[in-house]
Amino acid sequence: MTDEIQSMFTIYHHPFSAASRFIRLMCAEYGIQADYIVEKPWERRDEFMLLNPAGTLPVAIENDGPALCGAMPIMEYIDETRGFMLGDRTLMPSHPEARAEVRRIIEWFLVKCDAEAVGYFVNEKLSKLEMPRDQGGGEPDSGILRVARTNMRHHMKYLGYLVATRDWIAGSRMTSADLAAAASLSCADYLGEVPWDEDEHVRNWYSRIKSRPSFRPLLSEKVLAMPPSPVYADLDF
Numbered sequence: 001m002t003d004e005i006q007s008m009f010t011i012y013h014h015p016f017s018a019a020s021r022f023i024r025l026m027c028a029e030y031g032i033q034a035d036y037i038v039e040k041p042w043e044r045r046d047e048f049m050l051l052n053p054a055g056t057l058p059v060a061i062e063n064d065g066p067a068l069c070g071a072m073p074i075m076e077y078i079d080e081t082r083g084f085m086l087g088d089r090t091l092m093p094s095h096p097e098a099r100a101e102v103r104r105i106i107e108w109f110l111v112k113c114d115a116e117a118v119g120y121f122v123n124e125k126l127s128k129l130e131m132p133r134d135q136g137g138g139e140p141d142s143g144i145l146r147v148a149r150t151n152m153r154h155h156m157k158y159l160g161y162l163v164a165t166r167d168w169i170a171g172s173r174m175t176s177a178d179l180a181a182a183a184s185l186s187c188a189d190y191l192g193e194v195p196w197d198e199d200e201h202v203r204n205w206y207s208r209i210k211s212r213p214s215f216r217p218l219l220s221e222k223v224l225a226m227p228p229s230p231v232y233a234d235l236d237f
Helices: 020-027 046-051 071-091 095-131 144-166 176-190 200-210 212-219
Strands: 008-015 034-038 059-064
Touching: 008 020, 020 071, 020 176, 020 212, 034 144, 046 059, 059 071, 071 095, 071 176, 095 144, 095 176, 144 200, 176 200, 176 212, 200 212
Parallel strands: 008 034
Antiparallel strands: 008 059
16 A cells, blocks of 8 residues: 555544544544545535535545545455455455345444444534534533433443343454444444443453543543543543
8 A cells, every 4th residue: 555545535524423533543543644634524615515415524635536435435445445445354255145144233333323322422412512502502402311321321231232142243353343333432432322330241341441542532532521430541441
């Protein structure tokens, strides 16, 4: 993989979008250097909407190619264009059934878990502080946060089942599914919304993931006037 290829990736993201964090981890694991542009999707900028009419993150562009919209298409693109260079270190298994399981778990955490828990934490505790009131900004809704915390415990139980019965989330080795789940949890963890004490298996698995070099940029990020939870950057929490 050449520096020329690495330097021509541009990725529109938000630091607390779980899907964006997933792609940042993918790029780091695959050795892709990218220019990252922070996008606030609620602003619906004309330039960004022309790239992705859905107005969602992340969006990636390589060279002068078309906009790649959404975590799953970007993940597939990265694996199809770089995976063969990594041999057995690729983050997608070769067998179709195993690949389907990886995709299923990615969707679980980036779609289902985000819609039921993590997305609410980020929106209520972070995004609403940045949004104008006419776009939904304001004080956190305690009722929404209570429901999100209940839902989060259900997702933690399912994650606990996966890591207790497998070496990694989707099977015998680390895959993109592990990165997707860790990206999702990392957003909630910054805000102190992950009940780590409830499952030792999940805590040990997450410790392995966040000890990887690809995770260091995420752990170094801070939000002005909102410090991370005490265990956020602790590798031995």
